[in-house]
Each structure stands twice: as structure tokens, then as C-alpha cells.
Amino acid sequence: xxxxxxxxxxxxxxxxxxxxxxxAGKHVxxxxxxxxxxxxxxxxxxxxxxxVLSPGEIASPIRRILHNAKNIEVILGEAVGFDKDKxxxxxxxxxxIPFDYLIIAAGxxxxxxxxxxxxxxxxxxxxxxxxVEMRRRILLAFELAEREAYLTGTHEPLNFVVVGGGPTGxxxxxxxxDIARQALAKDFKAIDTTKAKVLLFEGSDRVLGTFxxxxxxxxxxxxxxxxxxxxxxxFVTEIESGRVKVGEDWIECDVxxxxxxxxxxxxxxxxxxxxxxxxRVFVQPDLTIPDYKNIFVIGDMASLKQSNGExxxxxxxxxxxxxxxxxxxxxxxxxxxxxxxxRYVDKGTMATIGRSKAIADIQGWHFSGxxxxxxxxxxxxxxxxxxxxxxxxxxxxxxxxxxxxRSARLITGNAEELRDxxxxxxxxxxxxxxxxxxxxxxxxxxxx
Amino acid sequence: xxxxxxxxxxxxxxxxxxxxxxxAGKHVxxxxxxxxxxxxxxxxxxxxxxxVLSPGEIASPIRRILHNAKNIEVILGEAVGFDKDKxxxxxxxxxxIPFDYLIIAAGxxxxxxxxxxxxxxxxxxxxxxxxVEMRRRILLAFELAEREAYLTGTHEPLNFVVVGGGPTGxxxxxxxxDIARQALAKDFKAIDTTKAKVLLFEGSDRVLGTFxxxxxxxxxxxxxxxxxxxxxxxFVTEIESGRVKVGEDWIECDVxxxxxxxxxxxxxxxxxxxxxxxxRVFVQPDLTIPDYKNIFVIGDMASLKQSNGExxxxxxxxxxxxxxxxxxxxxxxxxxxxxxxxRYVDKGTMATIGRSKAIADIQGWHFSGxxxxxxxxxxxxxxxxxxxxxxxxxxxxxxxxxxxxRSARLITGNAEELRDxxxxxxxxxxxxxxxxxxxxxxxxxxxx
Numbered sequence: 001x002x003x004x005x006x007x008x009x010x011x012x013x014x015x016x017x018x019x020x021x022x023x024a025g026k027h028v029x030x031x032x033x034x035x036x037x038x039x040x041x042x043x044x045x046x047x048x049x050x051x052v053l054s055p056g057e058i059a060s061p062i063r064r065i066l067h068n069a070k071n072i073e074v075i076l077g078e079a080v081g082f083d084k085d086k087x088x089x090x091x092x093x094x095x096x097i098p099f100d101y102l103i104i105a106a107g108x109x110x111x112x113x114x115x116x117x118x119x120x121x122x123x124x125x126x127x128x129x130x131x132v133e134m135r136r137r138i139l140l141a142f143e144l145a146e147r148e149a150y151l152t153g154t155h156e157p158l159n160f161v162v163v164g165g166g167p168t169g170x171x172x173x174x175x176x177x178d179i180a181r182q183a184l185a186k187d188f189k190a191i192d193t194t195k196a197k198v199l200l201f202e203g204s205d206r207v208l209g210t211f212x213x214x215x216x217x218x219x220x221x222x223x224x225x226x227x228x229x230x231x232x233x234x235f236v237t238e239i240e241s242g243r244v245k246v247g248e249d250w251i252e253c254d255v256x257x258x259x260x261x262x263x264x265x266x267x268x269x270x271x272x273x274x275x276x277x278x279x280r281v282f283v284q285p286d287l288t289i290p291d292y293k294n295i296f297v298i299g300d301m302a303s304l305k306q307s308n309g310e311x312x313x314x315x316x317x318x319x320x321x322x323x324x325x326x327x328x329x330x331x332x333x334x335x336x337x338x339x340x341x342x343r344y345v346d347k348g349t350m351a352t353i354g355r356s357k358a359i360a361d362i363q364g365w366h367f368s369g370x371x372x373x374x375x376x377x378x379x380x381x382x383x384x385x386x387x388x389x390x391x392x393x394x395x396x397x398x399x400x401x402x403x404x405x406r407s408a409r410l411i412t413g414n415a416e417e418l419r420d421x422x423x424x425x426x427x428x429x430x431x432x433x434x435x436x437x438x439x440x441x442x443x444x445x446x447x448x
Numbered sequence: 449x450x451x452x453x454x455x456x457x458x459x460x461x462x463x464x465x466x467x468x469x470x471x472a473g474k475h476v477x478x479x480x481x482x483x484x485x486x487x488x489x490x491x492x493x494x495x496x497x498x499x500v501l502s503p504g505e506i507a508s509p510i511r512r513i514l515h516n517a518k519n520i521e522v523i524l525g526e527a528v529g530f531d532k533d534k535x536x537x538x539x540x541x542x543x544x545i546p547f548d549y550l551i552i553a554a555g556x557x558x559x560x561x562x563x564x565x566x567x568x569x570x571x572x573x574x575x576x577x578x579x580v581e582m583r584r585r586i587l588l589a590f591e592l593a594e595r596e597a598y599l600t601g602t603h604e605p606l607n608f609v610v611v612g613g614g615p616t617g618x619x620x621x622x623x624x625x626d627i628a629r630q631a632l633a634k635d636f637k638a639i640d641t642t643k644a645k646v647l648l649f650e651g652s653d654r655v656l657g658t659f660x661x662x663x664x665x666x667x668x669x670x671x672x673x674x675x676x677x678x679x680x681x682x683f684v685t686e687i688e689s690g691r692v693k694v695g696e697d698w699i700e701c702d703v704x705x706x707x708x709x710x711x712x713x714x715x716x717x718x719x720x721x722x723x724x725x726x727x728r729v730f731v732q733p734d735l736t737i738p739d740y741k742n743i744f745v746i747g748d749m750a751s752l753k754q755s756n757g758e759x760x761x762x763x764x765x766x767x768x769x770x771x772x773x774x775x776x777x778x779x780x781x782x783x784x785x786x787x788x789x790x791r792y793v794d795k796g797t798m799a800t801i802g803r804s805k806a807i808a809d810i811q812g813w814h815f816s817g818x819x820x821x822x823x824x825x826x827x828x829x830x831x832x833x834x835x836x837x838x839x840x841x842x843x844x845x846x847x848x849x850x851x852x853x854r855s856a857r858l859i860t861g862n863a864e865e866l867r868d869x870x871x872x873x874x875x876x877x878x879x880x881x882x883x884x885x886x887x888x889x890x891x892x893x894x895x896x
Contacts, residue, residue: 037859054504061857067635076591095599143524151543187515409509411485
């Protein structure tokens with residue numbers, strides 16, 4: 001049992017996890033390092049952000065997912081540097097862990113194109129914490145409008161702005177429109193939540209630009225059907241708390257959500273390898289970096305051209321395939337067999353827009369509307385990791401579909417935050433409420 | 449429809465919610481004000497703290513619970529003061545809301561007996577945020593021990609300390625022992641989680657002191673059966689990060705949880721009424737404060753003696769009964785009927801200890817072990833508010849019971865927190881790991 005090669009995997013996302021799984025039970029010692037204790041099923045993060053699912057339903061402890069693999073250890077920690085020649089990974093506490101093979105799969109975050117100060121006003125969506133923060137802001141906006149209407153008899157119009165018309169932006173905009181029109185409508189009594197505006201800004205001339213043109217157009221129409229205002233060729237040039245600047249116009253809004261821009265993990269640069277503008281590492285056809293056949297970079301951190309000249313897209317199936325391919329190549333090495341170049345297999349792409357609304361491109365076949373949505377639903381349930389989560393999510397969705405309820409509608413955070421958030425609502429004298437005809441609430445007089 | 453009396457309820461816990469429900473559809477305008485948007489099923493908070501249930505499973509948006517009642521408005525806000533004679537409630541933003549009747553049901557928090565600086569090191573359990581923080585600390589302790597064992601080949605023993613042998617303390621201690629012995633045991637490879645110590649410190653001479661003596665003894669035995677060390681007559685005299693002082697001895701520990709002390713909401717004092725040491729307002733038999741027949745204080749904020757001389761206990765059934773009784777008295781007023789004095793009906797009390805372990809006292813009949821646990825389970829599921837939550841929690845429990853899995857095991861929080869948390873683990877040179885025989889992990893050499 002001597003000389004078992006030590007494999008270090010940095011990151012427990014789709015890439016890292018699929019690499020680990022493919023080495024379970026093999027004659028190697030694997031250590032997976034992640035800053036979080038849980039794997040997140042990122043394609044459904046937007047459902048946590050919009051209060052459909054709870055965090056626990058799309059996240060699983062990494063060590064539970066891998067607990068049957070006796071040769072895989074999971075460590076909570078942050079990799080901060082590498083020594084390629086000494087073959088070690090340095091953790092944030094200074095510890096150095098030796099490796100024979102290294103797989104870096106630390107993913108990407110959203111990029112603010114150099115305007116990092118926008119993040120406070122316009123959070124992005126990459127982690128469970130991001131999603132809970134979005135959920136807090138969205139729900140709080142409705143609560144504060146209701147309160148304002150109750151106290152003053154009227155309220156400012158509710159505006160939600162989503163920046164970026166890619167999959168995440170489309171999903172978020174559609175889901176907010178869904179909540180406002182369905183789940184929340186009967187619960188709010190002083191305001192009419194169905195009047196909330198959802199604005200989606202996209203810099204290019206169509207949404208979901210990676211899809212075929214007819215699907216983009218269908219997606220735009222489906223968005224508009226559920227009340228989203230889609231503004232194409234619209235660049236957001238400035239963001240402040242409570243407003244965004246589009247071209248030359250400032251637009252007031254309650255919540256801004258950021259859904260564009262990709263910045264690969266800074267670990268790519270730490271590695272000292274060549275990277276593209278987004279920080280992705282240029283990798284060899286076997287996903288290694290030049291001169292180091294034992295160091296792999298995979299998933300959203302890797303930049304690789306397919307044989308047709310197109311880059312491998314930054315989507316979860318690509319990350320999974322890279323993870324499995326890397327594990328296979330390492331195991332080939334150990335058997336003395338030749339490595340295989342990575343080839344991305346595109347089984348189809350889809351994007352969901354809202355309840356019963358989606359688009360899909362399956363090997364050139366285009367679908368939209370209910371059928372595409374059913375396909376999306378089926379695939380996401382099947383792929384959700386872990387039997388338990390799958391059943392629960394299915395139940396949640398079934399429930400949400402039948403009742404149009406949203407179940408995970410918790411605003412969490414401490415009291416001071418609430419206090420900060422509501423401070424801008426002007427106080428009103430008791431007399432003003434008392435003097436309203438019959439002491440009635442706005443609601444009694446009909447929706448505003 | 450004129451002259452509908454305006455009822456303000458402060459607090460959406462059991463007291464406030466039951467009062468609101470009893471006035472649904474009646475000829476009154478009710479406004480319920482809470483700092484949070486959700487009602488929490490407090491008796492199950494410890495299950496969130498110990499990763500059995502997710503926050504969304506024991507909390508529901510208040511406005512959803514009450515959405516069918518057209519005469520009830522729910523407002524997110526913090527009541528900070530009252531003008532008893534002008535009959536207004538002041539919110540944190542200065543707004544004043546007029547009332548004809550006021551029901552204050554703002555509950556209680558834990559008290560540190562004047563040592564508020566202990567809270568940082570030893571959080572208590574009253575809100576969802578508290579529960580998530582406890583969960584984070586408990587899970588992080590296991591993660592850090594695993595990492596230490598992986599990096600250094602050994603680790604400090606894991607000690608969990610629970611301060612207070614009341615229902616919350618017993619539930620927390622039992623649940624931590626359960627996780628360590630069952631759910632986590634197979635997931636951690638370098639450490640043996642079953643060796644984790646759980647210490648329960650109680651100042652008096654028995655746990656669950658409000659129960660009959662034989663039940664207290666049974667509870668202690670059941671705790672010891674699942675590995676909890678129960679230390680009676682043990683006063684915690686000082687708490688610092690990483691250690692507690694009991695009598696004269698300092699005891700090292702990874703996590704300290706605070707489960708004793710009650711401090712009623714400071715709103716009782718704001719009211720200018722007489723309060724007891726814990727800040728509870730002395731109320732009249734109809735739950736009003738002296739001289740103000742239209743101001744009620746209920747639930748954990750109220751101090752009232754029963755006819756047998758015993759105080760009404762600070763438990764959720766008492767709060768619910770007070771809520772319903774108050775609503776009934778207000779409705780009686782409106783009909784010109786006489787009010788009824790409040791009488792607490794004790795239908796029985798129970799406390800759970802762990803999987804298949806509990807005690808119950810139903811009108812003098814004493815039960816313990818599996819039967820008591822089944823009764824506890826049944827009652828808590830039945831009382832869980834909202835059909836949906838009930839079904840889900842039942843499924844979760846059924847699943848947890850069958851598989852001994854814990855599903856909600858997420859450590860959330862930002863990267864800096866992790867960095868702070870793990871900084872104390874000493875770094876180790878790569879050589880030390882490399883020199884281990886055969887490069888093996890501790891796990892390969894057997895559990896520590």
C-alpha cells in the first residue's frame with residue numbers, strides 16, 4: 001500500500017467534486033480542500049435568492065457526498081498559494097500540504113469590471129450567502145413598501161433592476177416577476193405587489209446571447225409575458241444605493257441585482273500561469289498548465305478552445321466533464337497508459353425563465369415554453385446531488401407549482417440591519433393615521 | 449363600518465399570533481408589528497442549532513400565516529415606546545401608530561445575569577439567527593478538529609459545554625451527543641467524532657427542575673445513556689473564548705452554548721409598569737396593566753400568579769392561551785359583556801432529550817423514554833404552524849430517524865470568519881506530512 005500518489009483538489013464545486021468521485025476507491029490518496037463545508041448546486045441558486053427553495057435544499061456537506069470513499073479526505077480551508085516545484089499547496093494558516101498531482105477547481109465569481117464598489121449596492125449570485133442576501137433585499141423591499149403604504153397611505157413604486165441578460169439575469173428577473181404576481185400578491189394588503197416593476201438591462205442586442213437567435217427572441221417574449229421589461233442595448237454605467245445609471249439616465253430602484261461579468265478565482269494568477277482577461281488559466285489539451293504535467297486547472301478557471309475554435313463554455317456540464325477527464329488521465333498515468341485530450345461534449349443547453357417558461361437547445365433542436373420548462377425541471381432534479389435533496393426539491397417545486405406559494409420567505413439578519421433598512425421611511429404623526437376616514441387602512445379602500 | 453376599534457399587537461410569537469388569529473374576521477382592525485417577517489416555532493429551534501432541520505422548516509412568514517384575515521395587517525418594524533394616554537405606539541423610525549387596544553407580546557431573551565460580555569463566547573438560543581450561529585460553531589468545531597488531525601496527525605479533544613439544565617440545555621446537549629455519535633461519525637475520517645465530550649452544567653441539584661423529581665432523574669439517566677456528562681450543583685462563574693470557569697476550575701472547550709437565564713423584552717420597562725427582576729410586567733388577572741384596561745401584556749413578558757400561588761410558566765402553551773384569552777376579552781368589551789380572568793390550563797409538559805428519549809408529565813402521569821418521545825414528536829408536529837411545514841418536518845424527522853443522517857449541515861458565513869476561526873490551528877511544514885509513514889493520513893492508521 002506504499003507510494004499511493006497524493007492528489008490535492010482545490011474546490012468542491014462541480015469540477016472538483018466530479019474529479020474526486022471518479023477517484024473514489026482507486027489506488028490514490030485524495031484530499032479535497034474547500035473554504036466552505038458544502039457543495040452548492042449553483043444552477044438553482046437563483047431559486048434560493050427568490051425564496052422558492054431553502055439553502056439546505058441545494059447544498060450538501062461535501063464530506064457527506066464523499067463519505068463512502070475511504071481514500072478521500074475533505075478539509076475545510078482556504079488554499080492561498082502553490083509551490084509548483086516543491087509540489088505543495090499553502091493554506092491560509094501557513095500549513096503546506098504536499099501533492100503528487102494538483103487539481104485546481106476554484107471556480108469564478110462575478111466581476112464588476114473594475115467597479116468593485118458597486119457590489120454593496122448590487123450583489124451578485126455565486127454562494128449561498130449571496131443568495132440569502134438577495135432574498136433579504138427582495139423581500140425587504142416589499143415589506144418596506146407595505147409599511148410605507150400603511151403609515152402614509154401611499155408608497156413609492158417598487159422597482160427591481162437586474163443587470164445582465166445571461167441565464168442568471170433572466171432567471172432572477174423571471175422569478176421576481178413570478179413572486180410579485182403570484183406568491184406575494186395575496187399576502188400584502190396595503191400594496192399591490194403585482195404592480196412591481198422588474199427591469200432587465202442587457203448591453204447587447206439580445207438576451208441569452210449564447211443561444212440561437214430564435215431562442216433569444218422567444219426568451220424575451222416569455223419574459224415580457226410575465227411582466228419583465230427587457231431593455232436591450234442598455235449599458236449600466238453607474239450604480240448607487242437606490243438608483244442605477246443607464247446610458248445618461250438615472251433610474252430609481254429598490255433593489256439592484258448583478259448578473260453579469262465573470263472573474264475566475266485569483267488562484268489562477270497565484271499559480272504563475274498565463275491567464276486571459278477574466279483570470280482564466282490557458283490550459284493544454286489535457287487541462288494541465290505548460291511545463292507541469294501534474295498540475296491541472298479545470299472548470300470555470302480554465303480557458304481552452306474546442307476543435308471548432310469556440311471556447312469551452314463556463315457551464316456546469318463542462319466542469320463535470322473536465323473533472324472526470326482529469327481523474328481519468330491521472331489514473332491512466334498510474335497505469336502507464338497514454339493521456340486523452342479533453343473534448344467537451346455539448347449535450348444541450350437550456351435556460352429557465354419562470355413558471356412553465358424556458359428555452360432549450362438540444363443538439364440543434366430548439367424548444368421553448370412549457371416543454372422546455374419540463375425538460376429543464378426533469379434534468380435539474382435528476383442532476384441534483386444526493387437522493388434526499390432530489391426528493392425534497394421535487395416536493396417543494398410540486399408544492400410551489402400547485403399553490404403558487406413561496407415557502408422559504410425568511411428575512412434573516414440582525415435587528416440593527418432592519419433599523420438601518422427602514423430608517424429612510426419617514427415617520428408620520430399618529431394624527432395622520434387617525435384622521436383617515438373611519439381609521440381605515442389603505443387596504444380597505446382598495447389596492448393602491 | 450365606522451369605529452372599528454384599532455388593535456395593535458406587538459410581537460408575532462405564540463402570544464401575539466394566537467391573539468391575532470382569534471380576532472381574524474371580527475369587527476376590529478388589527479395591526480401586528482414584528483421586527484422579523486417570520487414567526488418562529490421556538491420549541492424546535494434547537495433542532496436548527498443541531499442541523500436536523502433547516503430554518504425554513506420551523507419559521508413561516510407572519511403575513512402568510514395571517515393572509516386570509518382581511519382585517520389583519522402585518523407590519524415589519526420595531527416598537528420602541530408607548531404613550532399610554534395618547535394611545536400610540538412609537539416605531540424605531542419615529543412613526544406613531546394609534547390604538548384603541550394594545551397587546552404587548554414581545555417575549556423574552558436569555559439573560560447573562562449581568563455578564564453580557566459572555567454572549568460572544570457563549571451564544572444563546574432565541575432566534576433563527578442564534579440557531580444558525582450555534583450550528584456554525586458546532587459544525588466548525590468538528591471541521592477544525594478534522595483538519596488539525598489531518599495536518600498534524602493528532603488533535604485536541606473536542607469539548608462541548610452547555611450551560612443550564614433546563615429544557616433548552618437538555619435538548620441541546622442531547623442533540624449534540626446524538627450528532628457526534630451518529631450522523632457525523634461516518635463522515636469524518638481523521639477524527640473519531642464519537643469521542644467528543646458533551647458537558648452539561650446545571651447550578652441546582654437536578655436537571656429539568658420544573659418537572660417532578662423522578663422525571664428529572666430519568667432525564668439525567670437518559671442523557672448519560674447517550675454520553676452527556678451531567679454536572680449538577682455546578683455554577684459557571686466565568687466564560688472566555690475557549691474556556692469556562694466552573695467553581696474554581698477552568699475547563700477548556702471548543703464551543704460553549706448558553707441555555708439559562710430569562711430576560712423579558714425591555715418593552716415592559718418602556719411601558720412604565722412595575723416589573724419583576726427578570727423584567728416581566730406584573731399584570732392584573734385579565735392580563736392588563738394597572739389603570740389601563742386597554743393595555744395587555746402577555747406571554748413571556750407577563751408575570752402572573754395562578755390560584756395555587758405558582759406563577760404561570762413561561763412556556764408556549766401559556767403564551768397561546770394568553771393570546772386567545774386577551775382576544776376574547778377585547779371582543780367581550782365590544783359586545784358589552786364582562787371580561788373573564790385568565791386561567792392557565794396545564795395540559796401537560798414534556799422535554800425531549802434525544803433520539804427516542806424524552807420525559808413527559810401529563811396531568812400527573814409520568815412517562816419517559818420512547819413513549820414520551822413519541823408523544824413529544826406527535827404533539828410538536830401537530831402544533832407546527834401551517835400544513836406545509838408540518839408535512840416537511842415529519843418527512844425530515846422520519847428520514848433522520850431512519851438514516852441517522854443530519855441534513856441541514858451547512859456552515860454559512862463569509863470567508864473572513866472562516867479565516868478568523870481557523871487561524872489558531874498552527875501551520876505545519878509540508879515535510880511533517882510527507883514524512884508520515886507511507887504518506888498516510890491519520891485515518892489510514894485508524895481513528896485517533
